[in-house]
Amino acid sequence: MSELHTDRERIVxxxxxxxxxxxxxxxxxxxxxxxxxxxxxRLYAEFPSKDALLVEVLDHRTDIWNAGIAQASASAVTPREKLLAVYDFLDGWFRTDDFRGCGFINAFGELGAVSAPVAAAARSQKAGFGRYVAGLVADLAVDQVLGDQLALLAEGAQTTAAISGRPDAAAHARAAAETLIDAALERAHVTE
Structure with a gap:
């Protein structure tokens, strides 16, 4: 990690x-x-409220998530491989010592009902991830419902791994994703 230079970076x-x-x-x-x-x-000069700080933290986590997904899929060549790389990324993350589940789901669970900015930040990240997956599915030229299914598998794997303490949730989700992708590709070729 690069050295944090500003008070704002250290606070976040x-x-x-x-x-x-x-x-x-x-x-x-x-x-x-x-x-x-x-x-x-100084803390309150940068962030006048805890909600303001939390929204900045969630924006920071969005950047980290997006960079991790991009890095995981960087060496993948095909859209299928790029989709499966999402689950490989999850597998590595689930095996880290500090894994505590999805920060967005956690924040939403704690404060989503009482903090509109926190709820909006969590929903925005989830929608962005859904759009990323949908873009890869579009490259496969298959039924677009597959994007929703694959995003749901990834989200479910995060929750399952956090609650059960089982990092193999990513491998199970990856296997299910392979089945769904291959079935969608087969259907697309049959209907051509």
């Missing part, structure tokens, strides 16, 4: 680690201040 990084590791509601702004090594006045 510290908040991300704390919110993801402990839960949003259990972490106060003073804990973020201490972890970021900034004065409380």
């Amino acid at each position: 990084d510290a908040a991300d680690r704390l919110f993801y590791g402990r839960g949003i509601q259990s972490v106060g702004m003073d804990a973020v201040r201490a972890a970021a090594h900034v004065p409380l006045k």
